[in-house]
Amino acid sequence: MGLTSPRKFAKSDPIVMAAKISSETASPLGGAESAAATAPVSAPGQTSQPAATAAPATAPLVFRPGLEGVPATQSAICDIDGSRGVLTYRGYPVNQLASHSTFLETAYLLIWGELPTIFQLRDFEQEVQMHRRVSFRIRDMMKCFPASGHPMDALQASAASLGLFYSRRALYDPQYITEAVVRLIAKIPTMVAAFQLIRKGQDPIQPRDDLAYSANFLYMLTEREPDPLAARIFDACLILHAEHSLNASTFSARVTASTLTDPYAVVASAVGTLAGPLHGGANEDVLDMLDEIGSVDQVEAWLDRAIAEKRKIMGFGHREYRVKDPRAVILQGLAEDLFLRFGHDSMYDVARRLEAVAAERLGPKGIFPNVDFYSGLVYRKLGIPRDLFTPIFAIARTAGWLAHWREQLGANRIYRPTQIYTGSLERPWLPLEGRPTPS
Numbered sequence: 348m349g350l351t352s353p354r355k356f357a358k359s360d361p362i363v364m365a366a367k368i369s370s371e372t373a374s375p376l377g378g379a380e381s382a383a384a385t386a387p388v389s390a391p392g393q394t395s396q397p398a399a400t401a402a403p404a405t406a407p408l409v410f411r412p413g414l415e416g417v418p419a420t421q422s423a424i425c426d427i428d429g430s431r432g433v434l435t436y437r438g439y440p441v442n443q444l445a446s447h448s449t450f451l452e453t454a455y456l457l458i459w460g461e462l463p464t465i466f467q468l469r470d471f472e473q474e475v476q477m478h479r480r481v482s483f484r485i486r487d488m489m490k491c492f493p494a495s496g497h498p499m500d501a502l503q504a505s506a507a508s509l510g511l512f513y514s515r516r517a518l519y520d521p522q523y524i525t526e527a528v529v530r531l532i533a534k535i536p537t538m539v540a541a542f543q544l545i546r547k548g549q550d551p552i553q554p555r556d557d558l559a560y561s562a563n564f565l566y567m568l569t570e571r572e573p574d575p576l577a578a579r580i581f582d583a584c585l586i587l588h589a590e591h592s593l594n595a596s597t598f599s600a601r602v603t604a605s606t607l608t609d610p611y612a613v614v615a616s617a618v619g620t621l622a623g624p625l626h627g628g629a630n631e632d633v634l635d636m637l638d639e640i641g642s643v644d645q646v647e648a649w650l651d652r653a654i655a656e657k658r659k660i661m662g663f664g665h666r667e668y669r670v671k672d673p674r675a676v677i678l679q680g681l682a683e684d685l686f687l688r689f690g691h692d693s694m695y696d697v698a699r700r701l702e703a704v705a706a707e708r709l710g711p712k713g714i715f716p717n718v719d720f721y722s723g724l725v726y727r728k729l730g731i732p733r734d735l736f737t738p739i740f741a742i743a744r745t746a747g748w749l750a751h752w753r754e755q756l757g758a759n760r761i762y763r764p765t766q767i768y769t770g771s772l773e774r775p776w777l778p779l780e781g782r783p784t785p786s
């Protein structure tokens with residue numbers, strides 16, 4: 348697993364010390380919870396010891412900001428080797444899937460664990476095709492959204508609204524699980540495309556049954572049948588974004604799933620998490636950053652200034668990778684294929700120069716381009732508006748979220764981590780007139 352270099356905490360580390368003091372004095376936590384926080388985790392397949400008896404009762408709580416290096420689940424869906432730059436879905440390298448598979452086949456693999464047979468794939472594709480349409484009530488609801496609203500907010504609200512329409516919650520029933528998977532994979536793209544047309548003041552258009560998944564999405568978005576190469580490249584982009592182990596939005600999905608709520612709430616919570624600029628929102632920011640740099644000759648000075656100002660370089664860095672993200676390598680190739688066919692983009696020259704200069708400045712810290720660095724350039728060439736980049740990420744990642752939803756249901760325990768309390772010691776309530784005036 349790619350939990351390669353968790354930050355090491357020395358005994359004198361203030362975070363550990365604070366935990367110690369806290370657990371010895373003010374913390375309301377008992378010894379059993381303290382022990383659970385630091386108990387060793389067994390490898391997949393091993394039975395873990397009950398945490399409360401495995402660690403000494405006096406063990407300090409160790410706070411790891413961002414849960415870095417802390418295993419929060421066991422999963423057989425996806426593996427990242429962050430030092431070699433290898434990403435596999437259910438054991439299959441993502442570059443092979445991007446070259447040979449389709450998004451729907453990859454989604455099937457992620458969710459059900461094996462590549463489908465020809466009949467299973469045909470059935471899945473047909474089911475998804477049949478469920479692409481969304482209720483007129485959802486389209487009418489979307490017409491009430493402000494046109495200036497971000498499409499991720501529109502998608503989160505629309506995804507959550509599916510729970511109103513398909514409210515039966517039968518998590519023990521495989522048929523219910525399959526139907527929910529099909530509905531979400533089928534309807535999320537339709538809702539993204541619908542909001543795009545609605546905010547332009549147009550009526551959404553219906554899906555076309557003769558078009559495959561990605562070609563149909565591009566058609567619903569642009570009202571034009573896409574070039575086959577463009578559709579194929581877009582489909583490969585969806586494959587590359589479909590899953591990435593326990594990232595922030597997938598963690599959200601699993602936490603929500605662990606309460607045994609419905610799958611629409613699971614996906615809606617994950618969409619909300621994906622929207623942030625440190626996660627899915629970074630691909631929009633990359634193009635804004637390249638705009639700001641302006642031209643190849645400005646790159647070096649811009650980067651030095653940004654580093655001096657301690658700015659984050661968007662599209663660079665990753666908790667798991669210490670080399671260039673394998674998805675960035677593939678996306679760069681796809682971008683070049685698009686430029687060859689549809690014309691060059693000078694923003695790509697700025698990006699390549701930034702990658703080269705950043706390799707000298709940030710490379711020694713293990714900071715290299717991530718998936719978001721080149722994906723925006725691909726979408727830009729496909730004529731997709733910037734604020735739809737993250738909703739498109741969500742279309743793809745729905746497959747991964749649903750795979751984790753199924754896996755979570757298979758061995759569920761509600762998520763309820765602990766905390767290190769840093770607030771006041773117990774104190775008596777003060778009447779209004781006795782309260783000190785804030786300075």
Ligand SMILES: CC(C)(COP(=O)(O)OP(=O)(O)OC[C@H]1O[C@@H](n2cnc3c(N)ncnc32)[C@H](O)[C@@H]1OP(=O)(O)O)[C@@H](O)C(=O)NCCC(=O)NCCS
Binds near residue numbers: 626661663
């Ligand atoms: C992805 C990301 C959130 C990972 O964060 P993280 O694992 O918590 O890493 P940190 O933010 O703690 O960074 C660790 C160090 O690397 C530096 N660093 C990380 N990403 C950086 C970036 N994009 N540009 C400049 N410095 C960066 C930090 O400043 C920090 O340096 P320090 O130790 O000297 O203080 C982070 O790299 C980032 O914000 N990247 C830009 C946003 C982005 O592209 N997100 C998409 C991710 S797919």
